[in-house]
Amino acid sequence: MIAIIDYGMGNLYSVSQALTRMGYEWKITSDSEIIRSADGVILPGVGAFGDAMLELKKRGLIEVIKEIVHREGKPLLGICLGMQLLFTGSDEHGYHQGLNLIPGHVVRFEGDYNIPHMGWNELRFDRPHPLFQGVEEGYAYFVHSFHVIPDNPSDILAVTDYHQTVTAIVGRNQLFGMQFHPEKSGETGRKLLERFAALCTDRGNRR
Amino acid sequence: MITKRIIPCLDVKDGRVVKGVSFVDLRDAGDPVELAALYDEAGADELVFLDISASHEGRKTMVEVVRQAAGVLSIPFTVGGGIGDLEDMFQILRAGADKVSINTAALQQPELVENAASRFGSQCIVVAIDALYDPSEKDWYVYTHGGRRRTEWKVLDWAQQAVDRGAGEILLTSMDQDGRKNGYDLALTRTVSDRVRVPVIASGGAGTKDHFVKVFTQTRAEAALAASIFHYREVGIEDLKAELKQKGVHVR
Structure with missing residues (x-):
């Protein structure tokens, strides 16, 4: 079972339906016991960084997330804002601390071009990774005004180009983040989400 | 590089697609969800559902349509038509829409754009603008209520105002060109984009593949929307994308 964390931010229904179509069980939840018992966890998110951290805190989820990642090494996927929350902090509407699971910062796009970065853009895989097994580079649907700059380039698994190189997928051990919405990114997105789900349940089966 | 987007628009009334659709291989040509899934498969980049229901029940039906669409689509979609306040937006977004589009309500209370952007994020707030050229003033004016009422707003001023207030995208319809199938209004689109x-x-105005080529090569539009030419299969999405690629327009 994959726990989709419900903290009042984001489009949970679409990602849950995508998992259903792939044949994976899921629960939309903010219950820490269910999250702890899951094979893997998805942290979705749409909205503002500071609000999102506040909502996680209110529900006592910050410690739960840190614990399952650090202590248990449970697979976790942050999507869009959910990926940004994995980092040290963000400049969105003043400085806000993030979950600090991966060192790095979230900054606003700056320049004489359209913001948000909105639409289908090409993913470039930076390195081979189990997440990419059977997946080809393709287009994904992005919509964001802030982007992540990890401190360690080795945490970057895939990038895209939007007036600069933009971090698209990050990964560190069993912790992943996707800046685009895999559940809205056609075939490529479906395969990536499916790979994550498979990594979760492989682990579940081994237990 | 970011790609140009092709967006079919489905007019939905009381949960059914209107504007005769001639898809022979659809079991139910009036089912917005089935039609949407077909466009997803054909390579549409995004979809717009425009709810033209007049009744409260029709609106409630739309929320159900959104829920079903979110269950099958693997591309993003926007819902517009009759959205008047934050509660309407919340219902539609919670049901699984990626963006909401507001038109008349935004002009009646521009602070709605700000409130919506701060509550849901700019990325999901589309401001739709219906524009008609006034030859005596030599400028485009914004119309509301489905194009029936002229406002005092010039299109460029209102577009800028909407963006300043937090709109994440502008859906710009030329009333002059709408339904005529002789091309997008390039001057209007260029001016705003x-x-x-x-x-x-x-x-507004798409009739041939070349019209898409023109709007993407001669203006800074990032997406082009059309309805009947897709529904009647006068232009197929795959064909259109092949043509755009050949003309050097970057598409998915």
């Missing part, structure tokens, strides 16, 4: 720094969706 040159100025605002959010994506502009060109709408």
